[in-house]
Amino acid sequence: MAESALLRVCNLNTEFIIPDKGPARALEDVSFEVHPGETLGLVGESGCGKTTALMSILRLLPSNARISGQVFFKDVDLFGLSEKQMRAYRWRELAIVFQGAMNALNPVMRVGEQIREAITLHGLMSSSEAEMRVGELLELVGIPKERGAQYPFQYSGGMRQRAMIAMALACSPSVLFADEPTTALDVMVQAQVLELLNDIQQRLGLAIVLVTHDLGVVAEMCDTVVVMYGGKVAEYGPVDVIFNDPQHPYTQKLLESFPDLNEPTDPSTDSRQVLASIPGAPPRLTEIPPGCRFEPRCHVRIEKCKTESPPLMDVGENHLAACHLLK
Amino acid sequence: MNESWLLFKRSLSDFWRIFRRNRMGMTGAVLVLAAVMVAVIAPALSPYTPATVIRDEAGRGLTFAPPSVHGPLGTDDAGRDVWTQLVYGARISLTVGFMAGFIAMFVGSLLGILAGYFGGWLDNLLMRVTDVLLVIPDLPLMLVLVATLRQMELKVSPLTVLILVIGLLYWTSTARLVRSQVLSIKERQFVARARAIGAGHFHIIRKHILPQIMPLIVANTVLILSTAILIESGLAFLGLGDPTQPSWGTMLNFAFDRNAISNGAWWFYLPPGLAIVWVSLGCVLLGNVLEEMLNPRLMGHHLEGEARVVKTEAGRG
Numbered sequence A: 001m002a003e004s005a006l007l008r009v010c011n012l013n014t015e016f017i018i019p020d021k022g023p024a025r026a027l028e029d030v031s032f033e034v035h036p037g038e039t040l041g042l043v044g045e046s047g048c049g050k051t052t053a054l055m056s057i058l059r060l061l062p063s064n065a066r067i068s069g070q071v072f073f074k075d076v077d078l079f080g081l082s083e084k085q086m087r088a089y090r091w092r093e094l095a096i097v098f099q100g101a102m103n104a105l106n107p108v109m110r111v112g113e114q115i116r117e118a119i120t121l122h123g124l125m126s127s128s129e130a131e132m133r134v135g136e137l138l139e140l141v142g143i144p145k146e147r148g149a150q151y152p153f154q155y156s157g158g159m160r161q162r163a164m165i166a167m168a169l170a171c172s173p174s175v176l177f178a179d180e181p182t183t184a185l186d187v188m189v190q191a192q193v194l195e196l197l198n199d200i201q202q203r204l205g206l207a208i209v210l211v212t213h214d215l216g217v218v219a220e221m222c223d224t225v226v227v228m229y230g231g232k233v234a235e236y237g238p239v240d241v242i243f244n245d246p247q248h249p250y251t252q253k254l255l256e257s258f259p260d261l262n263e264p265t266d267p268s269t270d271s272r273q274v275l276a277s278i279p280g281a282p283p284r285l286t287e288i289p290p291g292c293r294f295e296p297r298c299h300v301r302i303e304k305c306k307t308e309s310p311p312l313m314d315v316g317e318n319h320l321a322a323c324h325l326l327k
Numbered sequence B: 001m002n003e004s005w006l007l008f009k010r011s012l013s014d015f016w017r018i019f020r021r022n023r024m025g026m027t028g029a030v031l032v033l034a035a036v037m038v039a040v041i042a043p044a045l046s047p048y049t050p051a052t053v054i055r056d057e058a059g060r061g062l063t064f065a066p067p068s069v070h071g072p073l074g075t076d077d078a079g080r081d082v083w084t085q086l087v088y089g090a091r092i093s094l095t096v097g098f099m100a101g102f103i104a105m106f107v108g109s110l111l112g113i114l115a116g117y118f119g120g121w122l123d124n125l126l127m128r129v130t131d132v133l134l135v136i137p138d139l140p141l142m143l144v145l146v147a148t149l150r151q152m153e154l155k156v157s158p159l160t161v162l163i164l165v166i167g168l169l170y171w172t173s174t175a176r177l178v179r180s181q182v183l184s185i186k187e188r189q190f191v192a193r194a195r196a197i198g199a200g201h202f203h204i205i206r207k208h209i210l211p212q213i214m215p216l217i218v219a220n221t222v223l224i225l226s227t228a229i230l231i232e233s234g235l236a237f238l239g240l241g242d243p244t245q246p247s248w249g250t251m252l253n254f255a256f257d258r259n260a261i262s263n264g265a266w267w268f269y270l271p272p273g274l275a276i277v278w279v280s281l282g283c284v285l286l287g288n289v290l291e292e293m294l295n296p297r298l299m300g301h302h303l304e305g306e307a308r309v310v311k312t313e314a315g316r317g
Helices: A050-058 A083-089 A111-121 A127-140 A145-149 A157-169 A187-204 A215-221 A239-244 A249-256 A303-307 B002-020 B023-040 B082-118 B120-135 B138-151 B158-169 B172-186 B189-196 B201-240 B248-257 B266-294 B300-316
Strands: A007-016 A024-034 A039-043 A065-073 A094-097 A175-179 A207-212 A224-229 A232-238 A313-316 A319-321
Touching: A007 A050, A024 A050, A024 A065, A024 A224, A024 A232, A039 A050, A039 A215, A050 A065, A050 A094, A050 A175, A050 A207, A094 A157, A111 A127, A111 A145, A111 A157, A127 A145, A127 A157, A157 A175, A157 A187, A175 A187, A187 A207, A187 A215, A207 A215, A215 A239, A224 A239, A224 A249, A232 A239, A232 A249, B002 B023, B002 B266, B023 B082, B023 B266, B082 B120, B082 B158, B082 B172, B082 B201, B082 B248, B082 B266, B120 B172, B138 B158, B138 B201, B158 B201, B172 B201, B189 B201, B201 B248, B201 B266, B248 B266
Parallel strands: A039 A207, A039 A224, A094 A175, A175 A207
Antiparallel strands: A007 A024, A007 A065, A224 A232, A232 A319, A313 A319
């Protein structure tokens, strides 16, 4: 990978201390890099640690979380900063669009005021300038600026999502985390929001980390993909390589379980393709199997998988996968 | 700034429009305001001072005189006018009640917010303290405290002692209420969002948490006021008031001490008792109505608003 990584996540480990139980190991040795202007997709099933990874980077986890590893933003180790220094990086450099933006807006504050809050908090401009900026931002995401004076409940779901994106852009961050920005939106609005993100990225040149479980969205939006399973990176590589030549059995199964638009299933013929599904469920984070985390559900498992956790191995240019079968 | 002032005025007039139609709330407001008015204009309501002794033509003090032209509510055992004592007593009772109530509200809200927001050992400590205070019967504790503090001959007036003791012991219920509310609010996602935009704790509390619990605090304050007035009366009745500045409780104490009941001087003990009922009833009515109107949980239109949004979205899809 190129040297000039904007955000470098190295061996990120996150566990949650749960009373009366062992620690829940939500992330183990997660590493990835984000380059300027790049879109990185974080994909995986629910509970595989996608959101936890973002929250760990921003250091916004609840107090029972223990984080170790390193996160470098432009060569500054974010985990080495004090809480106060960290605040200066949040939103100024690393902004996030939360999962379910409907709840991320304060119901008793005007939307415009909430966007302004993000600007004035960092003392970037005077309040009258901030007022102008709020108007610009709202227009940027396609909301008439007069509607900044309204409350979140007067917005539709898609508008709230776009307002959150406007808020995320308020301080012109270098990296935008988008945590499932399109869940709970209907397909039309979903497309609008994604287009908006794409458009903004092209205009402002920021890097986007897109968390999603929708592989269609990944194919459309991302340059690089991190496939996560059970808190670990299963496969990591450029999007076309991952989609055309997946190496990890989990990635293969995941792609198979997605309908192919080029060869749609035809109900009239007998030889129709049945969409694959992966039997079983992801491991409980308090009872992690000793070997490969995907072993219990894997269709090609070997004896070694039960006992030994496979390391991430180079399987091609910029392409890593963690499986014992790869040599 | 100007715009927000206009909005504030509008929401205030909206509030008034709804409040005006609430008979219970209006009754409470009228009762409380009347008592406050009486206290403010006390000197205008009586030709005497509380210490003036009313005498007949022969110069003898009129003791235990029933209501007459001399005084609308008769006189006490020393020939002083009961009505005058009552209106001046309103000043003392209301001052002590309000000051103590506000202290209790302030301390309770502050500790409730801190405990709820920061949690951890602070929460534990504060909640154990409130546990202890809730378990100990308040009246005996206050009696002991007031009496002890009096003995120490501090350079503060007896009324200040009373205010501080009531105020500093009566915050527990407010603290618990506020804490539980803060606990639920701080888990909401917009607080996480506020943290993500780089806000500090103080900013989050001030901009995101306080506005949400303010209605609760306002309503609770009014209820606490009535409790504080009742407690003050109780303590004063037991002889812990300031005899030089008689409140309604002190009047009851005098009446009891000086055998007003066996003398049949109902005009001596009934008025202060009824005055206490008047004010605390007013506070309770007002407080309940305010709580009903301001508490988002009991308020319909927040939820109706949400339901409407959901419905239109579903309709569109």
